[in-house]
Amino acid sequence: MAAPLTADQIVRALRDEGVTVVEVRGWRTNNRNHVGKWGPVHGVMLHHTVTPKSMSAVSMCFGGTGDLPGPLCHGVIRRDGTVHLVSAGRANHAGGGDPDVLAAVKNESYGTRPPASNEHQGSAGAVDGNPHFYGFECENLGDGKDPWPAVQVEAMVRASAALLRAHQWGEKSAIGHLEWSDWKSDPKGPDNVVSMPGLRTRIADRLAHPANWTPGTAPKPPAPKPPVEDDMQPIDVWAYRNAKADAASVAAGHGHIPDAYGHLVQTHQMVAGLVAAVANLTARVADLEARNPS
Template sequence: MAAPLPADRLLAAFRAEGVTVVEHDGWRTHNRNGHGDWGPVVGVMIHHTVSSGTANSVRICNDGYTGLPGPLCHGVIAKDGVVHLLSAGRANHAGGGDPSVLQAVTSETYGARPPVPREHQGSAGAVDGNARFYGFECINLGNGTDPWPPAQLDAIERVSAALCRAHGWGAKSVIGHSEWSDWKNDPRGFAMPGMRDRIQHRLGQDPAKPKPPAKPKPPAYEPFPGTAFFKGAPSSPIITAMGRRLIAEGCGRYRVGPGPRWSEADRQSYAAWQRKLGFSGTDADGWPGRASWNALKIPKIK
């Protein structure tokens, strides 16, 4: 268990993890702290909104509705991956849940999933999840077919990892609402064990350390088409590309061009290239061979 992060540290943790954040007016003080405990916290809970549209979903989660005043979460995760911060304190998102789940999350001692919950809001043995969990509502209809875009899943992963990293938790501190209450089915459309795997993988990386740049792909060159190709007087963009490379190597013997049709100017230019490589006699007759062709490194024709 840990003390909840103050607003500034919460924001800093998200930004350090690469989360794109929108701070909504009053989010630092908009909370339900006067209606129950806020902390110590043990984890993060993920929900779906059963709504569509960013502005509409954010409004509902910020204001709440009859019988359940807002804020209904700490942040709304939109389909584009932007996280809209609504609260830094107690929020009405988790309700009552199973004490065995709370214990399993606190100790992080479960397998792929926490124990199956058998309690819910209002049941005799339920415990208050609003006091113990950060909550994030993810915009989704919750019908099992509304898509979860990669950017949204990435944001769920980053938000969860940011809080786990800040508190020294592992990914088993992140659960879905359905894993907390036997009345709930969210988030529906992706599996929480897989998301925990993603979060744990991210926790093994240092977000402050830039990723090494991707290795550039090696350049692709035109393969040697064979001497007979040239002796057939071809017309091909390969001939034009060859001529440009010969000019770049200072071996061009062109008055006009080069062009796609093999010509005597191409042969003379290629002979100059062969001589530059140290060939002589019949080995420098201007008809391309494999060794000289590979050395010319003609870019692959796209």
């Protein structure tokens, strides 16, 4: 049961992922929460807008169309790669879809594609996806011929990864509208550009790196692990001590520099020598006194 992200959390997640975010005036309170619950959320859904280059889809997605009240998504991904946020709550974007697809997304339990959808808005077995999916509308005619700029596709990958990362979901929690409803075809375009399996592969690659990663750059090397007991070889303590003593014994001009232990050994040897010398002197004094009593 995942609670939806707050508006601030959405903005932070997108910007952390390197997305250029535009906050449309009023987007934080623009929602359809009055018609039904928003959440729990289970994934991200991608769409196309069916709009030409000469038209911005932002106002349409914010306010809706004549027969479909807005907001129509949470963010509009423009052709220049900017993401315009239009809602932080329930939005009219997913509609009815297949419950088997919802279960597969929730459990991330499918292969390259979710199970085929056999349901759509108004069909007997459909479930409403609007409470459960974030939606991104991507500006494109959706005719399979309109080009998808690389910067826009990169924004689609980053925006999806940002929300998945925030929820600690994997790439299989991102689907296209065509995978949700058997009536839909979006996002439509060349398979090597906007196919959902291909996009999920790119999303997975992002999720395997830090949020600020840019493809083509080497990731920062991981910090070295502090040594732990299991990583260390056993030490022969007596061999170690003997090596230290050997080093100390040749320290005076034989190419070895004594360490602290070597100095300790030398000091011990000097003290022992002094003790022996004092004992010898004491014995000699006693002998002299015995020979020359006063």
